[in-house]
Each structure stands twice: as structure tokens, then as C-alpha cells.
Amino acid sequence: MRITEIGAGTIGVSWTVLHAAHGHEVTVTDPRPDLDEAVRDGVRRFAPSIGADADDLLSRVRTDPDLASAVGKAEIVQEQGPERLAVKQEIFTTAGAAAPADALLLTSTSGIVASDIAADLGADVAARLVVAHPFNPPHLLPLVEIVAGARTAAETVERAATFLRSVGRDPVVEHLEVSGFVANRLQSALFREAVSLVRRGVVSPEELDRVVTGSLGPRWATGGPFLSFHLGGGAGGLRHMLTHLGPGMERRWADLGHPTLDDATVEALVTSTEAAYGDDYDALTHDRDRAQAAVLSAREES
Structure with missing residues (x-):
């Protein structure tokens, strides 16, 4: 299959590694x-985490800085451009006109809904455009949120889901468009309270990370919030859990923080996080990918 990745940042290269590892021919386009x-350095960075040979992957990858040319023969177009509505609209105006008439158009946007991106597109292009939001890094993490726009065809949703399953992803088709979709809204809610707790002096960033990786992280890796609480209620399940512990939880909802990301807060968070972890991106990425691959492997084997 011929796939064009728009954008050679972290997400675009990660998708490139995944698709090339499944034997697809990938063109990466970006004006940089x-x-x-x-692309070369990114593929070499990510390939080891999925046990792939970087040179083998690169043999199926080409680059083309011209967007229209890059999508000219694509069966699937996957966009990872800047998270700005006007930019994404411009990208899909060009890609929609230059790509084959049956090309599947996917956007990895982390929060902009498909209806807004497709607002000024022709009906045939809008029908083939759908959000396929991955969780970083997509070459490892299985989730992809599929979110249709108001004019997305049902066939497009099914085609997107089928394709993503073929490359080992777990597509979740969401029923309504909401800004940020589901995973990022959950992440934002947890991070908001994390920032509040750090700024209040309850814990440091490194200590908060240890709290998560030693409790919620492994718990949610095997069962999400609803299953975890269903099991936490014992034989009575979620009903028992919410009846007996729900009132206390609801009281804590009222006490959750509402921090702002002002200059002082950003500086404090960045300084303390860099002090804890350093800034060696390659080393940190390698350690993260190795650990995440191990967790996913253990989950598959259980």
C-alpha cells in the first residue's frame, strides 16, 4: 500500500516506522x-523499539518536500501538520485536490475536530476525511481514536478502522466530536491536578511520576478506570464501589485544583522536571520505548 505522511516530526516519523515495518511504501513530505x-534519524531512533532493522525500513521510505507531488499516488494520506486550524485546512485543500479520488484522508490532530477542518472542502473530499488520533508514540501504543466529522462517510470510518487494525493498532470509534477527543481530555484532567499538587508543594514532579507509575500506571495498563473500580468494589462491583466510596470521591472533586500555566508555573515545572530527568532526548526516548514495549508485551502474553 502507498502511504503519504504529511509532517516529519515525532508523530509523522513514528507512523512511518510502523507502516514501513508492515511492508508499506511510505512517502514523507514536509517543507523543512x-x-x-x-526522517533518517527518526527511523533509526525508533526502529529498535519494535525490533526492526532501520536500513530495511528506510528501503521502503522516500521523501518529497512538495505536498501535491507527495500525495499524487497515495492510497492513504496521513496528516501531522501544525496544530492550527488554518494550516490543516490549507493542507487538506491541497491534498484533497492532488491525491487520488479514492484516497483515505486521515488527520492525527490532537484536538481539532474533523468538521472544522473540512468546513470549506468539497463534499467528496470531506467524505473521505476522518480524525485518526494516535497516542504518542504511535509505532508502539495501540490506541487510535477515530472521530468522524459531520460530513465524513460511514465507509470512511470503516476503511480507517480496518486499515489501522491491519497495522496492529486498536481503533476506538467515538460517537461524538469533542475538542481533544477522549484520551487527551483524560490526560489533561490528570495533568491539571498534577500541576496543582506540585505547585502546592505536596510533591515534586519526580515524586508525582513515581506515584503514577507505582499505582495508576500499572493498574490502568491492565484495566481502565471503570474496570478498575468495578473490581475495586469486590463482589458488589461498581455499584458497591460508588455507593460506599463515591461520596468521598465526589467531595474530592470539589477540592481539585484549577492551576494556570502562567510564566512562573511553566518555569517552575520545567526547571524541576529537567533537574530530575535531564534533557537527553534520545536516551529518555530509548528508555521510555523499551519500557512501554515491555509493558505491552507482558499485557499481550497475559
Whole structure:
């Protein structure tokens, strides 16, 4: 299958690694002057985490800085451009006109809904456009949120889900468009309270991370919030849990923080996080990917 990735940042290269590892021919397009280097270095960085040979993957990857040319023969177009509505609208105006008439159009946007991106597109292009939001890094994490726009065809949703399953992803088709979709809204809610607790001096960023990786992280890796609470209620399940512990939980909802990301807060968070972890991106990424691959492997084997 011929796939064009729009954007050679972290998400675009991660998708490139995944698709090339499944034997697909991938074209990466981006106007950046270091396009070849960015793709080559990114593939070499990510390939080991899925047990792939970087040179083998790169044999199925090409670059083309011209968007219209890059999508000209694509069966699937996957966009990872800047998270700005006007930019995404411009990208899909060009891609929709230049790509084959039956090409599947996917956007990895982290929060902009498909209806807004497709607002000024022709009906045939809008019908083939759907959100396929991954969780970083998509070459490892299985979730992809599929969210249709008001004019997305039902066939497009099914095609997107079928394709993503074929490359080992777990697509979740969401029923309504909401800004940020589901995973990022959950992440934002937890991070808001994390920022509040750190700024109040309850814990440091490193200590908060240890709280999560030693409790919620492994718990939610095997069962999400609803299943976890259903089991936490014992034989009585979620009903028992909410009846007996729900009132206390509801009281804590009222006490959750409402921090702002002002300059002082950003500086405090960044300084303390860098002090704890450093800034060696390659080393941190390697450690993260190795650990996440191990968790996913253990979950599959259980």
C-alpha cells in the first residue's frame, strides 16, 4: 500500500516506522530543509523499539518536500501538520485536490475536530476525511481514536478502522466530536491536578511520576478506570464501589485544583522536571520505548 505522511516530526516519523515495518511504501513530505536527515534519524531512533532493522525500513521510505507531488499516488494520506486550524485546512485543500479520488484522508490532530477542518472542502473530499488520533508514540501504543466529522462517510470510518487494525493498532470509534477527543481530555484532567499538587508543594514532579507509575500506571495498563473500580468494589462491583466510596470521591472533586500555566508555573515545572530527568532526548526516548514495549508485551502474553 502507498502511504503519504504529511509532517516529519515525532508523530509523522513514528507512523512511518510502523507502516514501513508492515511492508508499506511510505512517502514523507514536509517543507523543512532537513527533511531527509529528520526522517533518517527518526527511523533509526525508533526502529529498535519494535525490533526492526532501520536500513530495511528506510528501503521502503522516500521523501518529497512538495505536498501535491507527495500525495499524487497515495492510497492513504496521513496528516501531522501544525496544530492550527488554518494550516490543516490549507493542507487538506491541497491534498484533497492532488491525491487520488479514492484516497483515505486521515488527520492525527490532537484536538481539532474533523468538521472544522473540512468546513470549506468539497463534499467528496470531506467524505473521505476522518480524525485518526494516535497516542504518542504511535509505532508502539495501540490506541487510535477515530472521530468522524459531520460530513465524513460511514465507509470512511470503516476503511480507517480496518486499515489501522491491519497495522496492529486498536481503533476506538467515538460517537461524538469533542475538542481533544477522549484520551487527551483524560490526560489533561490528570495533568491539571498534577500541576496543582506540585505547585502546592505536596510533591515534586519526580515524586508525582513515581506515584503514577507505582499505582495508576500499572493498574490502568491492565484495566481502565471503570474496570478498575468495578473490581475495586469486590463482589458488589461498581455499584458497591460508588455507593460506599463515591461520596468521598465526589467531595474530592470539589477540592481539585484549577492551576494556570502562567510564566512562573511553566518555569517552575520545567526547571524541576529537567533537574530530575535531564534533557537527553534520545536516551529518555530509548528508555521510555523499551519500557512501554515491555509493558505491552507482558499485557499481550497475559
